[in-house]
Amino acid sequence: MPKNISLWMATAPESSFPVLSGDTTCDVCVIGGGIAGVIAAYQLDQAGFSVALVESHQTCGGVTGYTTAKVTSGHRLIYNQLFNDQSPRSAQAYADANQWGLEWIASTAESLAIDCDLERKDMLVFAENSEELEQVQKEFESAKNVGLPVTWAETAGLPFPTLGALRFADQIQFHARKFVLALASKLVASRGRIFENTRALEVNEDRTSSQVITDKGTVHAKFVVVASHYPIYDPAFFIARLAPYRDYAVAAKINGPLPAEMSIGAGESSKSFRTQASPDGDLLIVSGEAHKAGQEPNTKQRYANLENYTRSIFDVESIPYRWSAQDNETPDAMPYIGRITSGSEGCFVITGFNAWGMSTAGFAGRIVADLITGKANEWSEVFDPNRFKGMESLKSVVSENVNAVKHLIGDKFSDVEKKEIGSLEPGQAAILKVDGEKVAAFRDSAGVLHSISPICTHIGCDIGWNSAEETWDCPCHGSRFDIDGRVLHGPAVKDLERKV
Numbered sequence: 424m425p426k427n428i429s430l431w432m433a434t435a436p437e438s439s440f441p442v443l444s445g446d447t448t449c450d451v452c453v454i455g456g457g458i459a460g461v462i463a464a465y466q467l468d469q470a471g472f473s474v475a476l477v478e479s480h481q482t483c484g485g486v487t488g489y490t491t492a493k494v495t496s497g498h499r500l501i502y503n504q505l506f507n508d509q510s511p512r513s514a515q516a517y518a519d520a521n522q523w524g525l526e527w528i529a530s531t532a533e534s535l536a537i538d539c540d541l542e543r544k545d546m547l548v549f550a551e552n553s554e555e556l557e558q559v560q561k562e563f564e565s566a567k568n569v570g571l572p573v574t575w576a577e578t579a580g581l582p583f584p585t586l587g588a589l590r591f592a593d594q595i596q597f598h599a600r601k602f603v604l605a606l607a608s609k610l611v612a613s614r615g616r617i618f619e620n621t622r623a624l625e626v627n628e629d630r631t632s633s634q635v636i637t638d639k640g641t642v643h644a645k646f647v648v649v650a651s652h653y654p655i656y657d658p659a660f661f662i663a664r665l666a667p668y669r670d671y672a673v674a675a676k677i678n679g680p681l682p683a684e685m686s687i688g689a690g691e692s693s694k695s696f697r698t699q700a701s702p703d704g705d706l707l708i709v710s711g712e713a714h715k716a717g718q719e720p721n722t723k724q725r726y727a728n729l730e731n732y733t734r735s736i737f738d739v740e741s742i743p744y745r746w747s748a749q750d751n752e753t754p755d756a757m758p759y760i761g762r763i764t765s766g767s768e769g770c771f772v773i774t775g776f777n778a779w780g781m782s783t784a785g786f787a788g789r790i791v792a793d794l795i796t797g798k799a800n801e802w803s804e805v806f807d808p809n810r811f812k813g814m815e816s817l818k819s820v821v822s823e824n825v826n827a828v829k830h831l832i833g834d835k836f837s838d839v840e841k842k843e844i845g846s847l848e849p850g851q852a853a854i855l856k857v858d859g860e861k862v863a864a865f866r867d868s869a870g871v872l873h874s875i876s877p878i879c880t881h882i883g884c885d886i887g888w889n890s891a892e893e894t895w896d897c898p899c900h901g902s903r904f905d906i907d908g909r910v911l912h913g914p915a916v917k918d919l920e921r922k923v
């Protein structure tokens with residue numbers, strides 16, 4: 424487990440679905456029990472398919488358990504970017520799909536009577552300097568052009584100067600984990616099945632069916648949906664076109680009024696804000712401080728920066744929760760949703776949320792269900808995961824991952840620390856040599872030494888220490904491991920070798 428537990432993990436019960444026992448058969452096997460996987464599984468169940476979902480840990484205990492859970496179609500400056508870099512059609516599809524996704528979540532929570540602290544709130548994208556103001560004004564025009572419910576606001580209603588803001592009306596904030604866990608129960612109460620602590624290791628496809636091989640048995644399915652955040656099955660070469668990032672959140676008890684709306688700054692390094700009721704009272708959630716996963720040597724400093732920032736703006740009484748999350752970015756800021764192979768009945772992927780996974784999860788399952796049933800879907804083409812094939816933009820796709828390649832090659836020659844393993848103090852970690860062999864070692868607060876192979880089981884980059892979470896993180900594609908080498912986050916599916 425990561426060291427810092429989110430507000431969402433701390434305030435919703437643990438799930439308890441069974442482990443897969445032996446082989447089973449279904450129409451659709453969904454890999455991944457986060458919001459994208461559970462919603463897709465539910466939507467496919469409602470479309471008439473028998474669904475089996477496999478989750479390597481517990482339902483909604485991974486990235487969705489560490490989100491900020493804003494469900495909105497206001498995604499910083501996306502519409503202007505899509506008008507400029509792609510087409511009005513792409514911008515329109517993106518807007519329509521995200522609005523549909525958020526309304527699906529709202530109407531589903533209502534019709535299924537899911538108690539998930541769902542509130543309608545406006546979402547503001549604000550400017551803090553004149554350059555950002557110009558960008559936000561352009562975004563206002565672009566968002567209006569695609570028919571989104573936007574108005575202009577002179578300020579963002581935050582206790583620091585803002586020059587103007589774009590306001591998206593009637594968006595949603597909720598407790599994502601309460602929603603997903605309740606939806607998972609509804610899925611099982613229908614005819615769906617969920618298997619937890621069941622790790623998908625590989626997918627085999629043949630002409631008529633597929634097999635999802637797990638560590639507990641095999642799921643035979645006509646269709647497979649890979650919704651494991653970073654895809655654990657990669658026939659479409661996502662490792663060249665997904666860039667994993669981490670960012671940070673604090674939930675603070677504030678003396679004085681809380682912001683009335685959700686908001687986010689237009690600048691890349693600006694922060695995002697929302698509120699949430701909790702057993703500790705009403706809290707303000709502030710998030711930011713993003714960096715490439717596995718490439719920040721001082722993750723504790725990132726928390727400190729965010730906490731200091733929050734204290735500089737608000738009168739903070741306490742910070743009862745803090746956490747970090749991971750997200751995958753794509754070169755064109757659009758997620759990948761759709762069919763990735765057609766060798767069998769079909770394998771589909773849902774990934775690359777660019778930090779906006781809630782509304783995306785709301786519509787991704789509908790695209791997959793429509794593609795499987797052959798129903799026309801007005802959004803599927805722009806989210807097609809194969810959209811870079813033969814395109815000039817493939818250059819930027821590949822360059823996005825040049826630094827992953829650098830790590831893959833460069834890490835092999837990197838210096839190990841010249842210290843003895845026995846000299847590690849409690850709380851210290853290092854990559855060092857033991858009997859001529861590289862070892863990743865950590866001594867815990869009880870003085871116990873944990874030593875493992877430092878070579879990531881995905882494709883072999885060297886892992887690095889994340890001091891804030893006390894995990895080993897891979898700089899290439901964002902796999903994460905606990906102190907004993909167990910996989911916390913893919914694409915790796917195999918644990919690191921333990922050393923003595």
Ligand code: FES
Nearest residue numbers: 879881882897900
């Ligand atoms: Fe790809 Fe580690 S995540 S090599």
